[in-house]
Amino acid sequence: NAGVTQTPKFQVLKTGQSMTLQCAQDMNHNSMYWYRQDPGMGLRLIYYSASEGTTDKGEVPNGYNVSRLNKREFSLRLESAAPSQTSVYFCALNPPGVSGANVLTFGAGSRLTVL
């Protein structure tokens, strides 16, 4: 997962607490993504950012906010955590290239448990 750093790797929260998952890249890519992965559900897109300062909703954005203040970092915030947000969260990058030819590089993942 060289080039994509996610923090923290593990976190336990109580219902109602807030936290921010951080994703940082050193690959100078424009597009960044946040996915969550639950058993039997595959990867579901939460939010994505095509460039610095822009963000868009994915398949499951409710309960999350994101921030892309610079090209290097894309953060995912849970304002009031719920048990349904217990999941493994992956940050991913997409290098610029042939239009439509997204190839994603993933971070190592952040395992979040909400009690």
Next chain:
Amino acid sequence: QKEVEQNSGPLSVPEGAIASLNCTYSDRVSQSFFWYRQYSGKSPELIMSIYSNGDKEDGRFTAQLNKASQYVSLLIRDSQPSDSATYLCAVNKFDTGGFKTIFGAGTRLFVKA
């Protein structure tokens, strides 16, 4: 209907056999298709991409695409125990915010020694 559908498995094949993984997608304008492999507790990694109808081979892996049927498949020849993993089918689609990748739920493959 899910945008990308796969059989969840598990699919179990003996060592040396051909493993066949299938995927269908709903958006006809999709142009790019991918197979990612994910070992337990690890992040997904790309193993194949395919953009035009037909077959694409890379070592023991062959991806097949049929846009008319909206069908993508992955064949793994001479399956090895190290191929045991979850295989995720993924499709690109363009949205107002740019390109995004939608994944299927994954098929678990077990290769028995």
